[in-house]
Amino acid sequence: MDNDQADMNTALMVDGNAVAGQLEQIFGRDMTMAIARCAGCARDAQMGALMAFIRGPGIVLRCPACQNAIARIVETPSATYLEARGAAYLRMAPQA
Amino acid sequence: MVQPVLEWQAGRVTAIRPETRQTKSFSFALPKWMAHRPGQHYDVRLTAPDGYQTQRSYSIASPPERLGEIELTVERIPDGEVSPYLHDVLMPGDQLELRGPIGGYFVWEVSLGGPLLLVGGGSGVVPLMAMLRHRAAQHSTLPARILYSSRSAEDVIYRDELDGMAAADPTFEPFYTFTRQPPAGWTGYRRRIDATMLAEVMRPFDRRARVYVCGPTLLVEAVANALVQMELPIEQIRTERFGPTGA
Amino acid sequence: MAGLISRGFLGRRRPAEVENRLPPGQYLVTDFPVLSAGPTPHTPLDRWSFTIEGLVQSPVTWSWEEFQKLPTQTYTIDISCVTKWTKLDTKWLAVSVDTLLQAVQVDPAGRYVMAYSDGGYTTNLPLDEMVNGQAFVAYQFDDKPLEPVHGGPARLVVPHLYFWKSAKWIRGLRVVERNQPGFWESLGYHIHGDPWKEERYSGD
Incomplete structure (x- = not known):
């Protein structure tokens, strides 16, 4: 499907699955199947299914239902920042 | 079970195969190969002599039944930074930094x-x-x-x-x-x-x-x-x- | 972050003829990359407004129509994004922040500004770096209405700071007493963000 320039910003959106590597670096395990509950609308979504905006100074993960920012990740040369005020919780099953 | 920490490793290019005008498949032998789940991806990282780095994610095309190696099929994005390098510069025998396999969400087995x-x-x-x-x-x-x-x-x-x-x-x-x-x-x-x-x-x-x-x-x-x-x-x-x- | 040097990978370009216009660590681009932290807001112009509030005698709000009647200037400036690209000679039609501040009387305690946008984005700036022609609110780029992906209908532009300070989809300025970090400044990015001093990250 072709780009519509007006929709370029939507076209740039990817899934949380695309930042699975960054999440795994932080949590030490795959997080894409973990559930994030949105602190804004209380909906649950798998982290792999969050809206991910990855072209910017950092990564922003948003709730697919209400677009609330669930988490932000910034990697600097000296540290990784994770902010997750927009998540009521993350729920993860033990890994197989 | 304790999962191994995700870390960068140097994969060696074993084969490059054109698929279409815009896509090629790259096979890499990985020193720390592990079986992936179909649908997972690897992150690829390039480093310039001045230290500049950039990375992209590419889906694995090969099945986990292919042991010791992975194959990535990559579309050449004309204004891209990483895919033109892979298409135009990378040769068999070269080493490339890879991290993976990654992502448990988009998988089917x-x-x-x-x-x-x-x-x-x-x-x-x-x-x-x-x-x-x-x-x-x-x-x-x-x-x-x-x-x-x-x-x-x-x-x-x-x-x-x-x-x-x-x-x-x-x-x-x-x-x-x-x-x-x-x-x-x-x-x-x-x-x-x-x-x-x-x-x-x-x-x-x-x-x-x-x-x-x-x-x-x-x-x-x-x-x-x-x-x-x-x-x-x-x-x-x-x-x-x-x-x-x-x- | 160390890494295996990729044979034949030269990174990005700093052409010699413009080298002195590129801040340290920056590379030249000729396109206009789209960066985003969220979906593009689409506020209809009849519901758009621009407000100056906070530590001012009385807040002022302009409708889109009123905003269009404010005196404008054309600016041709270089922009540098913290993600390491620099674009030269970008041309904007904009209302100077000086013009906007003339409409309010800033309380002497007001020394900083929090710019805020549709979609919840914020960025903090020192007030004295917003005046004397240093910052403007633009609604045309390259003689055309500013596209939504680049921050239209209107965005802040502060050319002497990294481009994350140039808030897209801007809706107002809040004059404040203390320098509180905005969206990116609160997560590892520099509170000030001068590209010539390479103020990328907090602690730089």
């Missing part, structure tokens, strides 16, 4: 069951191919279909392999659609994927299908919205958005 409906646009077919190659390697007879959108006949990646799979396996069927230039004499679909097309391809599976959709973001959006309107349970739908189209 035989143990998850079927029927399986794969929907891909452009190079979005790559992780779907890993699923189909895995399915074939396992001699699975779970019903599977792929609906694959390309601009033109020349842009179809893995065409011969998909048709070969179908010829050898009555439980698998590929469907192609062409948005710009169908092959001569083409009688199949010649438009963007829409709800009608999805319904036709999915009909024998009814609402039991496990659906994996991968491609440019706007295609994935359209397909995912159509599937939800068709009342397919949302937990049976997995999406992988690639961002903007390459061209």
Whole structure:
């Protein structure tokens, strides 16, 4: 499907699955199947299914239902920042 | 079980194979190879002599049954930073930093069951191919279909392999659609994927299908919205958005 | 972050003829990359407004129509994004922040500004770096209405700071007493962000 320039910003959106590597670096395990509950609308979504905006100074993960920012990740040369005020919780099953 | 920490490793290029005008497949031997789950990706990192680094994610095309190596199929994005390097500079014998396999969300393996409906646009077919190659390697007879959108006949990646799979396996069927230039004499679909097309391809599976959709973001959006309107349970739908189209 | 040097990978370009216009660590681009932290807001112009509030005698709000009647200037400036690209000679039609501040009387305690946008984005700036022609609110780029992906209908532009300070989809400025970090400044990015001093990250 072709780009519509007006929709370029939507076209740039990817899934949380695309930042699975960054999440795994932080949590030490795959997080894409973990559930994030949105602190804004209380909906649950798998982290792999969050809206991910990855072209910017950092990564922003948003709730697919209400677009609330669930988490932000910034990697600097000296540290990784994770902010997750927009998540009521993350729920993860033990890994197989 | 303790998972190994995800770390960068130097993969060695063992083969480079052109697939279409815009895509090539790259095989890497990995010193710390581990079996991936079909649909997963690797991160690739480039480092310049001045320390500048950039990284991208690429889907694995090969099945986990291929031991010790992975294959990535990469579309060349003309203004891109990493894919032109891979296409134009990288040679067999070179080393490249890779990190993976990554992502447990967009995966399918035989143990998850079927029927399986794969929907891909452009190079979005790559992780779907890993699923189909895995399915074939396992001699699975779970019903599977792929609906694959390309601009033109020349842009179809893995065409011969998909048709070969179908010829050898009555439980698998590929469907192609062409948005710009169908092959001569083409009688199949010649438009963007829409709800009608999805319904036709999915009909024998009814609402039991496990659906994996991968491609440019706007295609994935359209397909995912159509599937939800068709009342397919949302937990049976997995999406992988690639961002903007390459061209 | 160390890494295996990729044979034949030269990174990005710093052409010699413009070298002195590129801040340290920056590379030249000729396109206009789209960066985003969220979906593009689409506020209809009849519901758009621009407000200056906070530590001012009385807040002022302009409608889109009123905003269009404010005096404008054309600016041709270089922009540098913290993601390491620099674009030269970008041309904007804009209302100077000086013009906007003339409409309010800033309380002497007001020394900083929090710019805020549709979609919830914020960025903090020192007030004395917003005045004397240093910052403007633009609604045309390259003689055309500013596209939504680049921040239209209107965005802040502060050319002497990294481009994350140039808030897209801007809706107002809040004059404040203390320098509180905005959206990116609160997560590892520099509170000030001068590209010539390479103020990328907090602690730089």
